[in-house]
Amino acid sequence: MRKRRNLFTILTIFLFSFISNANLPPPENEVLESGNAAEINRFEDSKSLNLGRFPIALPADSVHEFDITKYIIEVKLVPASTTNKFRGHVTIQGKSQITGLNILSLNFVGMVVDSCKVNSSPALFTRNNNLLYINLNGSYNPGNSFAAEVFYHGIPQAGFYFDQNVYGVPVYYSFTEPFDSRYWFPCYDYPHDKATCEVICTVPTGNFVVSNGRLYSVVNNQDGTLTFRWMEIYPIATYLISIAASSFAQIDTFVQLEENRLPVQYWVYPQDSPKAELDFKKTPGMIQFFSGLWGDYPFLPDKYSIVQAELGGAMEHQTCTFWGFPLTGDARYEYIAAHELAHQWWGDWVTCNDFANIWLNEGFASYAEALWQEHEYGPTAFKNHLMAFEGNIFAARNGSVKYPIYNPPTTYLFGTAVYKKGAWVLHMLRQILGDSLFNNGLAYYGQSRSFSSANTEQFKAALESYSGQELDWFFDQWVYSPNYPIYKWSWVYTFVAGKFYLDLSLSQAQVTPPVFSMPVEFKLSTAAKDSDFTIYDTLRNQRLSLVLSSAPTGIVIDPNYKLLSADTVSRYPYLAGDVDNNGLVLMGDIVYLIKILFSGFPLPSPVAAADVNGDCQISLADIIYLVNYFFHHGPWPRLGCPG
Numbered sequence: 001m002r003k004r005r006n007l008f009t010i011l012t013i014f015l016f017s018f019i020s021n022a023n024l025p026p027p028e029n030e031v032l033e034s035g036n037a038a039e040i041n042r043f044e045d046s047k048s049l050n051l052g053r054f055p056i057a058l059p060a061d062s063v064h065e066f067d068i069t070k071y072i073i074e075v076k077l078v079p080a081s082t083t084n085k086f087r088g089h090v091t092i093q094g095k096s097q098i099t100g101l102n103i104l105s106l107n108f109v110g111m112v113v114d115s116c117k118v119n120s121s122p123a124l125f126t127r128n129n130n131l132l133y134i135n136l137n138g139s140y141n142p143g144n145s146f147a148a149e150v151f152y153h154g155i156p157q158a159g160f161y162f163d164q165n166v167y168g169v170p171v172y173y174s175f176t177e178p179f180d181s182r183y184w185f186p187c188y189d190y191p192h193d194k195a196t197c198e199v200i201c202t203v204p205t206g207n208f209v210v211s212n213g214r215l216y217s218v219v220n221n222q223d224g225t226l227t228f229r230w231m232e233i234y235p236i237a238t239y240l241i242s243i244a245a246s247s248f249a250q251i252d253t254f255v256q257l258e259e260n261r262l263p264v265q266y267w268v269y270p271q272d273s274p275k276a277e278l279d280f281k282k283t284p285g286m287i288q289f290f291s292g293l294w295g296d297y298p299f300l301p302d303k304y305s306i307v308q309a310e311l312g313g314a315m316e317h318q319t320c321t322f323w324g325f326p327l328t329g330d331a332r333y334e335y336i337a338a339h340e341l342a343h344q345w346w347g348d349w350v351t352c353n354d355f356a357n358i359w360l361n362e363g364f365a366s367y368a369e370a371l372w373q374e375h376e377y378g379p380t381a382f383k384n385h386l387m388a389f390e391g392n393i394f395a396a397r398n399g400s401v402k403y404p405i406y407n408p409p410t411t412y413l414f415g416t417a418v419y420k421k422g423a424w425v426l427h428m429l430r431q432i433l434g435d436s437l438f439n440n441g442l443a444y445y446g447q448s449r450s451f452s453s454a455n456t457e458q459f460k461a462a463l464e465s466y467s468g469q470e471l472d473w474f475f476d477q478w479v480y481s482p483n484y485p486i487y488k489w490s491w492v493y494t495f496v497a498g499k500f501y502l503d504l505s506l507s508q509a510q511v512t513p514p515v516f517s518m519p520v521e522f523k524l525s526t527a528a529k530d531s532d533f534t535i536y537d538t539l540r541n542q543r544l545s546l547v548l549s550s551a552p553t554g555i556v557i558d559p560n561y562k563l564l565s566a567d568t569v570s571r572y573p574y575l576a577g578d579v580d581n582n583g584l585v586l587m588g589d590i591v592y593l594i595k596i597l598f599s600g601f602p603l604p605s606p607v608a609a610a611d612v613n614g615d616c617q618i619s620l621a622d623i624i625y626l627v628n629y630f631f632h633h634g635p636w637p638r639l640g641c642p643g
């Protein structure tokens with residue numbers, strides 16, 4: 001007879017620590033049944049709409065021919081004009097990064113280019129394939145700087161909108177992530193080349209213009225227009241450069257961050273102003289909370305602001321989140337405010353190097369929603385938020401979740417996997433590293449890539465460097481591989497010779513990847529107490545045997561919500577009645593049962609295999625039961641407890 005017990009881990013648990021069983025999530029298979037809902041990141045859906053307009057291939061990480069150091073974007077908005085609403089003059093300061101750069105190729109779509117200049121002299125240009133090529137009137141070697149100017153006009157086909165709000169008041173605003181900035185100003189429209197920025201915007205009197213950074217001046221041109229000059233001294237990605245103009249009410253508050261007083265400002269439609277005060281009132285507290293986690297708000301001392309506009313959803317422009325949701329006065333979208341604010345660190349301070357790494361923006365901001373819930377409302381709210389994410393992920397199992405969160409298909413750039421699974425990936429990293437290493441590791445990562453961009457490998461390297469832990473194993477399976485583990489598990493126990501023997505079976509049923517190697521936590525309840533134990537599961541099929549001093553009354557997988565997984569508990573996978581572990585139910589099983597009880601033969605595995613009458617103990621009654629089965633057509637053998 002094979003002694004299969006030798007293959008199994010045998011543990012005896014002596015000490016159980018008490019854990020509360022309050023606030024546990026409902027069984028996950030309830031969520032599983034929710035089916036295949038559409039993938040909705042409701043509050044940032046419009047990013048996907050933008051993407052649908054311009055589904056270009058994701059660029060690879062690369063150094064390009066030049067480095068843009070500053071954009072000066074002068075815009076005159078003439079909404080009364082039917083064909084010439086938008087008049088632009090953009091100055092692009094940059095440096096060559098190659099030998100002999102003589103053509104500057106910029107992304108620019110639509111609108112009419114009137115003329116170009118280089119270093120104040122007229123320059124020839126051509127347009128082709130959504131690119132604008134400017135002849136640099138000379139040859140530029142690495143480090144040589146240039147200033148190119150583009151004068152243009154028209155009506156942007158996208159990226160910038162002449163709209164009006166529900167009160168019939170005009171609202172002019174930009175909204176471009178990921179690729180639409182090129183519709184309203186010529187630029188190198190990829191997030192790894194950040195530059196400082198000045199926005200000088202002229203609008204009809206009665207409008208107020210909000211943009212990135214700090215407002216330096218407002219000039220009344222005495223011709224029915226005002227000119228607002230905003231300056232962003234911190235590097236900014238093109239998709240974060242923004243303008244919103246309307247007849248706003250301004251609400252001023254602030255947050256004190258050590259010695260810095262940061263203005264917090266809301267520009268909203270006057271009719272919505274009282275509701276905005278209520279909806280956004282926790283923003284200063286959020287800034288303090290996130291500053292405590294990851295380091296001070298990155299754009300001190302300029303401002304953080306929320307600006308009402310007509311985009312569908314919200315958008316995390318640097319220092320000025322645009323808000324397209326209804327203002328309700330009941331803070332029902334507070335979690336979205338947290339998400340957008342968190343982007344100031346993750347997205348704006350540290351920007352995804354390219355959109356293949358978009359989870360470094362969206363996964364982080366989504367997890368920040370949950371962190372705010374945890375901080376402000378406690379562990380139940382936190383778990384509920386993660387559980388809702390998990391439900392979204394299960395519902396998208398045949399959609400975005402089929403793909404890795406790194407470099408997803410373009411259609412899923414803003415899908416459930418990037419947002420919700422991305423958040424869960426961070427949550428699991430937190431479990432593996434512990435709160436201190438995780439939080440400080442994120443702050444370290446932020447510092448190491450501050451005001452710049454990052455890719456997944458740089459994030460991983462920063463965490464590894466800070467924690468001293470190798471994390472390839474984690475990133476390979478959670479970031480670079482699709483899906484999530486599907487655990488099928490079961491347990492049986494019985495009692496013999498003064499001890500309770502519990503066998504637990506854990507299998508992984510997902511197809512790809514075949515195995516997730518993860519710590520899997522269980523909560524074991526006995527008559528005496530509850531305790532948690534962890535299996536380091538690295539196998540497709542795994543079994544665990546425990547010897548207990550009191551009867552188990554229940555087991556729960558992942559009781560503390562540490563693992564993104566679909567879990568199904570089922571009957572223990574074993575042929576009941578096969579007492580001698582030979583794969584068959586024969587008369588020999590009676591013989592072996594007798595030897596166990598009277599000759600001290602080894603217990604089978606699972607031990608409950610010998611408890612054929614299912615009365616939670618191994619005794620003479622089991623021999624009688626098996627004899628009855630074979631010779632008197634008695635009932636089928638059973639497999640211990642729970643029955």
Ligand SMILES: [Zn+2]
Nearest residue numbers: 044339362365
């Ligand atoms: Zn976001």
